[in-house]
Amino acid sequence: MLQRSVFFLSDRTGITAETLGHSLLTQFDGIEWKKHYASFLDSAAKAQAVIEQINTIAEQEGQPALVFSTLLDPVMLASIRRADCVLFDFFETCLGTLEAVLQQPPARIPGRSHVLRQDASYFRRIAAIQYALNSDDGANAKILADADVIVVGVSRTGKTPVCVYLALQYGVLAANYPFTPEDMGAIQLPPLLQPLRKKLFGLTLNTSRLQSIREERYPGSHYASFAECQRELQWQNELYRQFDIPSINTTDVSIEEISASIVNRAHLERRQHGT
Amino acid sequence: MLQRSVFFLSDRTGITAETLGHSLLTQFDGIEWKKHYASFLDSAAKAQAVIEQINTIAEQEGQPALVFSTLLDPVMLASIRRADCVLFDFFETCLGTLEAVLQQPPARIPGRSHVLRQDASYFRRIAAIQYALNSDDGANAKILADADVIVVGVSRTGKTPVCVYLALQYGVLAANYPFTPEDMGAIQLPPLLQPLRKKLFGLTLNTSRLQSIREERYPGSHYASFAECQRELQWQNELYRQFDIPSINTTDVSIEEISASIVNRAHLERRQHGT
Incomplete structure (x- = not known):
């Protein structure tokens, strides 16, 4: 397999450089990426x-490494530019355009995107994680x-990581209600959920995966038997249908996709990034 | 205050467009951003x-809105380009350069960065959250x-959200050990931690914030009294000093910064994104 070295450079956490660089790399198949992280x-x-x-690499x-950078310091950036690499400078080009459009120079203070903001939205995210x-x-x-949303599903459909991600990424108060065999008599909502029907979002899975x-x-x-998994999923999916509960089959979907879908389809308000 | 409308467009979750767009916007002060999210x-x-x-906005x-896009579909992108906006197209420019450097066309399949990968690293992240x-x-x-790292500190120094973020973003197994008043006799490690000294990373806070x-x-x-907070922090910080435990004062630092610092300073291996 082809190999290629990749660097992620940042004045601070590196989260932005890594997120965008990774998104780009996934579009090229058949190459093994040797990743080097240089944050702070x-x-x-x-x-x-x-x-x-x-230069050594x-x-x-x-062949030169690919370098994904969110460095803000012009002097440091210029010195990287002289190295033997292919530089993808995510900030410099965009900042120039923004400066022209907004008729205002950028602050060029590193780490602002993940700096602590003493505002309600930041503490809301912390509270959402605890919630x-x-x-x-x-x-x-x-x-x-x-709850802003109550994520429901039978045991092991992936409710917990989705709720945690909704809290961290979006500051959403996401509760988690597991359907248990005791809930599965008639096709009816468990008593706790009956007054909260509008907040429900269902997860489901293919039987063999569950x-x-x-x-x-x-x-x-x-x-863990196939028969029990099938019985629980059939009850659950019939409940989703009869009570018009929006749902997503998570069999081939990541936590990020599931969470973004829930925010999108349930029209949840984001409380991230000081929004 | 000046106002400006901003759009985040994506074929899929929008996480990449939002992360980078937000990073850029934080560099411009004194403008209130009216954010519109269009994912999927x-x-x-x-x-x-x-x-x-x-166009209506x-x-x-x-004035035209700023539009941050990670759209991959060339036809859709072309139609957005004709709208009355200032378009920041994060993918198209970089993909062109990458195609030339790698001598291989991009797959142009949306959502690859957050698609479920049936590989060890993805399940490792799920397991890390549960952990x-x-x-x-x-x-x-x-x-x-x-544990890969054990985050320590007195009650309410922010250990829990940091451990959850380390799991989600980096797939790191981060345990959480709160120092309690019972631990605070002599300056010595609690018995459970004594064999694990090399894994410890300390959080601290200013007394008034705690x-x-x-x-x-x-x-x-x-x-919650000042005297008790001061007593506990003094014991804790002296412990960090005597036992050479790396630590970070989280008073003005976000979860993301704390977590990235821990990964960086403790040289933790990342298990994110199929790394």
């Missing part, structure tokens, strides 16, 4: 060390009443 | 609706032994 590049000495690493591998954890430990009527996830947890159990 | 733009009809919204506000939650419910020797956070939780309590 805040001195000429650190920059020099990275430049030497970039270009020499050893016979997701509390709800995961067992949701009661009081907790559920505060079986393999449960099997990994409790091998050979009734809980 | 996967049909000509949806694109047309957004174009009409963009340009007319109403007397952070289990550890938060009370860490025992067995849980702590599995006091106000605790006061919000238990108003008027001994736990």
Whole structure:
């Protein structure tokens, strides 16, 4: 397989450079990426060390590395530009255009995107994480009443990571209600959920996937049997249908996609990034 | 205050467009951003609706909106380009350069960056989230032994959200150990932590900030008093010093910055994005 070295450079956390660089790399198949992370590049000495690493790799591998950068310091950026690499400078081009359009120079202060903002939205995100954890430990009527969305589904459909991601990325109060076999008599909502029907969002999975996830947890159990998985999913999916609960089949979908879909389809208000 | 409308357009989750667009906007002060999110733009009809919204806003506000896009579909992108807006197209320019450098055309399949990868690293992230939650419910020797890093600190220094973020963003197994008054006799490590000293990373806070956070939780309590906060922080910080535990003062630092610092300073291996 082809190999290529890639660097992610940043004055601060590197989260932006890594997110965008990764998005671009996924569009090219059949290449093994050798990733190097250089975050918190805040001195000429650190920059020099990275430049030497970039040049060494270009020499050893016979081809220049790809370098994804969100560096803001013009001097540091200029020194990287002179290294033997293919530089993707996400900020410089856009900042120039923005400066012209907004008729205002950029602040050029690193780390602003993830700096602590002493505002309601930041503390809202922290509170949302705590809320997701509390709800995961067992949701009661009081907790559920505060929810922006209540993610429902039978055991092991992936509710917990989705609720945590909704909290972290979007500041949404996402509660988690697992359907248990006790809920599965008639096709009706569990009593706790009846007054909250409009807040429900359902997760589902293909039977064989659910079986393999449960099997990994409790091998050979009734809980992990194909018949039990099928029975629970049939009850659940009929409930979604009869009560018009929006739902998503998560079999081939990542946490990020599931969460973004929920925000999009349930029209949830974002409380991220000081929005 | 000046106002400006901003759109974030994406074929899929919008996470990449929002991350980079937000990073750029934070560099311009004194402008109130009116944010519009259009993710999962996967049909000509949806694109047309957004174009009409963009044009209406340009007319109403007397200035074109800023549009941050990670759209991959060339036809859809061309139609957005004809709208009355300032388009920042994060993918197209970079993809062209990458295609030339890699001598290979991009796949142009939307949503690859957050698509489910049936690989070890994805399930590792899911497991890491579950691990952070289990550890938060009370860490025992067995849980702590599995940790990549053990985040320590007195109550309310922000350990939980940091551990959850480390799991989600980096796939790191981050356990959480709160120092309690029972730990605070001599300056020595709690017995559970003694064999794990190399894994510890400490959080600390300024006394007045810790006091106000605790006061919000238990108003008027001994736990929230300035004297108690000061006593606990003094014990903790002396422990960090004597046992060479790396630490970070989180008073003015966001979860993202704290987490990225820990990954950077503790040289933790990332397990994100199929790395």
